[in-house]
Amino acid sequence: xxxxxxxxxxxxxxxxxxxxxxxxxxxxxxxxxxxxxxxxxxxxxxxxxxxxxxxxxxxxxxxxxxxxxxxxxxxxxxxxxxxxxxxxxxxxxxxxxxxxxxxxxxxxxxxxxxxxxxxxxxxxxxxxxxxxxxxxxxxxxxxxxxxxxxxxxxxxxxxxxxxxxxxxxxxxxxxxxxxxxxxxxxxxxxxxxxxxxxxxxxxxxxxxxxxxxxxxxxxxxxx
Amino acid sequence: xxxxxxxxxxxxxxxxxxxxxxxxxxxxxxxxxxxxxxxxxxxxxxxxxxxxxxxxxxxxxxxxxxxxxxxxxxxxxxxxxxxxxxxxxxxxxxxxxxxxxxxxxxxxxxxxxxxxxxxxxxxxxxxxxxxxxxxxxxxxxxxxxxxxxxxxxxxxxxxxxxxxxxxxxxxxxxxxxxxxxxxxxxxxxxxxxxxxxxxxxxxxxxxxxxxxxxxxxxxxxxxxxxxxxxxxxxxxxxxxxxxxxxxxxxxxxxxxxxxxxxxxxxxxxxxxxxxxxxxxxxxxxxxxxxxxxxxxxxxxxxxxxxxxxxxxxxxxxxxxxxxxxxxxxxxxxxxxxxxxxxxxxxxxxxxxxxxxxxxxxxxxxxxxxxxxxxxxxxxxxxxxxxxxxxxxxxxxx
Numbered sequence: 001x002x003x004x005x006x007x008x009x010x011x012x013x014x015x016x017x018x019x020x021x022x023x024x025x026x027x028x029x030x031x032x033x034x035x036x037x038x039x040x041x042x043x044x045x046x047x048x049x050x051x052x053x054x055x056x057x058x059x060x061x062x063x064x065x066x067x068x069x070x071x072x073x074x075x076x077x078x079x080x081x082x083x084x085x086x087x088x089x090x091x092x093x094x095x096x097x098x099x100x101x102x103x104x105x106x107x108x109x110x111x112x113x114x115x116x117x118x119x120x121x122x123x124x125x126x127x128x129x130x131x132x133x134x135x136x137x138x139x140x141x142x143x144x145x146x147x148x149x150x151x152x153x154x155x156x157x158x159x160x161x162x163x164x165x166x167x168x169x170x171x172x173x174x175x176x177x178x179x180x181x182x183x184x185x186x187x188x189x190x191x192x193x194x195x196x197x198x199x200x201x202x203x204x205x206x207x208x209x210x211x212x213x214x215x216x217x218x219x220x221x222x223x
Numbered sequence: 224x225x226x227x228x229x230x231x232x233x234x235x236x237x238x239x240x241x242x243x244x245x246x247x248x249x250x251x252x253x254x255x256x257x258x259x260x261x262x263x264x265x266x267x268x269x270x271x272x273x274x275x276x277x278x279x280x281x282x283x284x285x286x287x288x289x290x291x292x293x294x295x296x297x298x299x300x301x302x303x304x305x306x307x308x309x310x311x312x313x314x315x316x317x318x319x320x321x322x323x324x325x326x327x328x329x330x331x332x333x334x335x336x337x338x339x340x341x342x343x344x345x346x347x348x349x350x351x352x353x354x355x356x357x358x359x360x361x362x363x364x365x366x367x368x369x370x371x372x373x374x375x376x377x378x379x380x381x382x383x384x385x386x387x388x389x390x391x392x393x394x395x396x397x398x399x400x401x402x403x404x405x406x407x408x409x410x411x412x413x414x415x416x417x418x419x420x421x422x423x424x425x426x427x428x429x430x431x432x433x434x435x436x437x438x439x440x441x442x443x444x445x446x447x448x449x450x451x452x453x454x455x456x457x458x459x460x461x462x463x464x465x466x467x468x469x470x471x472x473x474x475x476x477x478x479x480x481x482x483x484x485x486x487x488x489x490x491x492x493x494x495x496x497x498x499x500x501x502x503x504x505x506x507x508x509x510x511x512x513x514x515x516x517x518x519x520x521x522x523x524x525x526x527x528x529x530x531x532x533x534x535x536x537x538x539x540x541x542x543x544x545x546x547x548x549x550x551x552x553x554x555x556x557x558x559x560x561x562x563x564x565x566x567x568x569x570x571x572x573x574x575x576x577x578x579x580x581x582x583x584x585x586x587x588x589x590x591x592x593x594x595x596x597x598x599x600x601x602x603x604x605x606x607x608x609x610x611x612x613x614x615x616x617x618x619x620x
Contacts (some may be wrong), residue, residue: 054529054612075533081612082531093526093616097236109225110531154530 001193002028002051002162007060008216009046020046021048021057022216028195030161033188037197037204037221038213045166047213048197051086052164053077065161082110086155090167094139094154101135104154111158125157126150129183145176152183156192163187165196169203181201181206230544234551235518244512245552247505248595252556255498257563259491259584264564266487268576281441281453282314282344283460284472291463292435295336295358295422296532301459301604307451309444312339313436313489317429321416322387323375330371330416333390334425334432340366342442343402350382350397353421357396361423366397371416386418389428393420418539449475499591505552506595513545513603524607525615538608545600546593553592557585 009021020043028034038044049055050062053069056077062069064084072080087093094103101122108118126132129149139147148168155163165184169177185206188194196207204210208219234241285293298311312335321330333339340352348369357364365386375386376395384395393404402417425432443452464470518525524537532540557580564578571578603609 011469049613052529054616078528078531078533078536081529087529089616093522093529095523095526097232097523104526106529108535110527110536158531 001030001065002026003030003061003063004051005063006063007050007057007062009043009050009058011046019216021050023060024213024216024218026211026218028162028193030193031188032189032209033184033194033196033207034209034211035198035207036211036213036218037198037201039199042213043200044197044213044215046216047174047218048164048166051162051195052087053080062190082107083158084161086158086160086163086166088148088151088155088168090170092139092144092151092171094122094150096139098132098141099136099138100150100153103139103150104157105136107154107158121157122153125153128156129153132168142177144172145179146171148176148180149183152180152187156187161193163192163194165194167198168196169198169200177203226540227547229540231545232308233544234548237552240512241548241551244508245548245555247508248502248549248552248592249505249556249559251498251502251505252553252592253560254501255495255588256557256560256580256584257592258498260489260560260564260581261492261567261578262494263341263581263584264578265576266483270483272430280475281443281449281456282438282474283441283456284438284474285436285470286472287464287467287470289464289467293436293439293463294436298336298439301456301572305452305455307444307447307455307458309447309452310338310342310440310442312336312342312440314339314438315422315425315429315432315436317425317431319388321375321389321418323384327377328375330388330418332365332425332428333417333419334422334429335419336422338442339419339440340399345402346400348398348400349380349516350395352397353419354401358421358423360421361427362421362422363391363393364396364421365393366399366419367395367472368401368417368419370401371418372398375416384510388418388420391428393418393424406508422513424549494538502591502595505513506549506599509545509548509596510599510603513541513548513600514606516544517541517603517607520607521615521618524610525612526620528610528612529616534608537610539603541604541607542597542600545604546596549592549596549600550589553589558587 004024004026006023006025007021008019008023011018011020024043024047036044036047046055050057053064053072056070064080069077069080095106098106104122104125105118108121113121122133123135127133129152131146131153132151134142134146139150142150168184169180172180181203184194184196188208194207196203198204212219212221295313298313302308302311315334317332319330319332321328335353336354336358337355340347350366353364353366356362365388367381372395376384379398381395382397385392386395387393399419420428424556426434436512441452441456443449453475456473460471461468485559527537561580564580568578
């Protein structure tokens, strides 16, 4: 599924060279629910960007579903993000001008799915997160929890190989956060592969496997 | 289709800004369409009128008679002498104040002979044309055109009515249909009415007209072409003016048409060029606002890229937005141009001029706007497409 081998990434910030990832290796098998935990500045975001094909590593190897990613062109990476990865961000990242269903529809439009099939899949995805009755609403008309559920529907609608969640509860109160985490647990039950990135121990513990990240190095945590 | 809908929504989200941006394009299109339509419509009308004057018509203008004045008898002599010359009619004009009852106005009074109506292929509507005896006796009779009859007298069946020209009573003997070349002359000289009187009567009536003929029409005789008549007339006039070809000018309507066309072409290119410049300025406005839009929507671009939009998808999205903005402005500009031309047509309704949208210039402006949309949209769209997804996502938090 995901195979990171000795991946390194260095940023040049002014005079200083920041080693965001230092020979990080990670193997995620299909249907696994892995959480990556670490404090801010530990390299979490960089790891997430590389796993999510938003950025490429300086050194090392990254195999997604058996194919090496680092040689891909920008357009090929866009296609991988479109088909294989479903993102859920801390700040929801919905497009504010588009209604809930249009936001969910967007990745399918980029895939070139026909209108009738698109409608059906959007409906199903929104039903799965329990928001079919709010499909015409704009993000600003929805609560934080509802917005995050729309984002989850958008991630699910393409039936991706991997759902990648970056602090999905970071902008929510603990009750709503709990609900969102229940949803991730349920998605895992249904066979989805999930990588969840967080700084919160309680959230991380909801996963079956926890990986700790510090100064760009990964270590397995046994629960 | 979907992307056009999306573009319309993005534009609609900021209506005021879109309207101001489009203003440049609207004004540019209006300038192009209205100016070029005005010029081409005017020449089209004039050329049509000129060509409706009758195909066998030649106009002779005597520039310098060197004391060898041309008289009515000379004209008659030439008709008899030259088989190719079928008819000759002198042509003198003066603006004279006329009155009927309490109505008065400025007349274009033409002094001529009976052949005039013939050469000009003017249709008689009521009464009769001028006769040779009218010319011989310098009778106080006149032929009016339709517009004059209806506007001054009040009805077209006005044969027998008396009008006053410079204080002298003239009897209306006939009504002819409007001469289109003359209605253009009236438009430019600002005279409202037209009357035809015997050449000899005009000499008495007008202070400027004399027995010396300065301009006359020639018609080719049956079985002869206009060229034949022109050649014959040249022979006669060269003999008369000692081979000085500058002393007179013979023009056929073909020449007039050619001159009209070249004037139109120059004007069209000139005005079109000015309009094109304002369209380009409008295009720069579009580029400017698209650059602002791209910066404003950096985060949206990041989200779209993260969920799988490729470079070309983003490029297309912003390019379509720029083109739609341009085409919308173009459509509005064309509509406003149409309205303006409609208004001008109403104002000039009682002249021979007809103004309408020129299909060619509409097509041209649509094409031009499209090109401007693409050219000026490309740079901002490319800027959007080149953004890195992570940078775009983290923009502004």
